[in-house]
Amino acid sequence: MPKKLAVFEPSGLRIKIDASNTILDAARELGLQISSECAGRGICGKCFVTVEPAANPSEADITHLSEIDRLRGIRLACQHELQTDTRVVIPQAAQAKILMGGTASSMEWNIDQDLTGQKGIAIDLGTTTIVAYLLDMENGIQIGQAASLNPQIIYGEDVMSRIAHAQKEEEGKRTLKDIVLRKLDELIKDLASSANISFQEITRLSIVGNPAMHHLLLGLDTHSLGRSPYEPVIRDALNLKSEGMGLTTARDASAYFAPNIAGFVGGDTAAFILSQRLDMTDQIVLGIDIGTNGEIVLSVRGDLFCCSAAAGSAFEGATIKHGMRGQEGAIEHVSIPNPDEAPKIYVIGNVVPRGLCGSAIVDIVAQLKASGIVEVGGQMQGSTRVVETDEGRAYLITDPDENGADRRIVFTQKDVRQVQLAKGAILAGASILMESAGIGVSDIDMLLLAGAFGTYIDPRNALAIGLLPPIDQERVIPVGNAAGEGAKRLLLSTRERTLIEKVVKKTNYLELARYENFDKIFVRSTLLEAKMPL
């Protein structure tokens, strides 16, 4: 019987299972909850999920689901076998742990005057998550925040799969635009209702995102983003009427889109630069935002260099056998004091462990390396807790009788390779930026880690495996959702907008793939050691 892949959102958990199994069976196998009052007989109509691709509706689908829901890809999980690789969104599931807070430079900010009585919403539109902040524009105080997974995730984890979907299907571009617009409407509605304000009071929006998110939201052609030399259709900042964009809430607000820097470096990186005042620092600062695409910025006393590193989604758990996003049930940290005994695990929500999120993945590789079970080159050696699986060698994190687990969770040799590729991309990018700017590791005053992954990882372990350039741990500073902080400044200040637009034009972008010896540098960067590849 052929096996098919089912990927569940928002957890990101995945399973390869016989095609004769239903979506409900696959979810149960992973320990995921889907309401199923009639135990899969197609009677209760409670097991609805959104699937991509969506098979033809069954009779039970037609009985229990509206036509609009069926058109949206909603199906009853118990009624559909996994005839093909499928992505499934469970609507009732606990939301992923989404990082909302961030820190910004303590330098003084310009805030527009004459905004009495007005409210604004700053939006960080990420590939995986969307975070929206409601601000009182009179004083810049935040009065609400809301977050969600980016609903486009059903069309792929990374920007390239979204771009491919936008180009492949006739309606692809429209679908991706509409689905994210409706999510933004929902977030705006939630914020307005919690703060008890009307849509008319919301006069401004600011939106920062990578170029693919920017283009897909605006319904722009994405062909040039998907092929070399990877150019955005629009680089400059935009100021649009919300209604013209297609929002049905806050229609009269003006929506400011931060400028794109290059094909894979967008307004979110511009906002990161702004929030940390990297253009004005008198120090040498390296900034890294590790997501499915890693953005790296180097400021040499205000002169800016940046690049994008294709880190892939290993740190989001997506290419890891038992990987998942950081949400309830994810093991977020692992401690291996004795590699022959069961590791200590720390599970989000203190519940039954379901899988491994990015921070745990870094802990595991660093500690297996320290104990000699994984070599510098990534090879896994035999040991008491190294077991054979259908994917080769694997280190046993938990068995059903350990740590309150109800299933075996392992970290495979293949997973080590995925981490090597991801960390190799980041380290190679940072090294090339530094070399281009004539900077050595000892010159770096600060390394700022932006984003959720950078906030939750243990920097000691990230440094030990060479995910980051080998600098003193005290100089590594997590700054949280720095792009969101930048979006708030862009919401509040016309002067900061003008400033960042000038800064973006002066930022030196490096296309890594075109860099001489990139392949060699990348291969050296995949070694699990605290050493620069150059």
Ligand code: FES
């Ligand atoms: S479990 Fe009742 S309809 Fe699917």
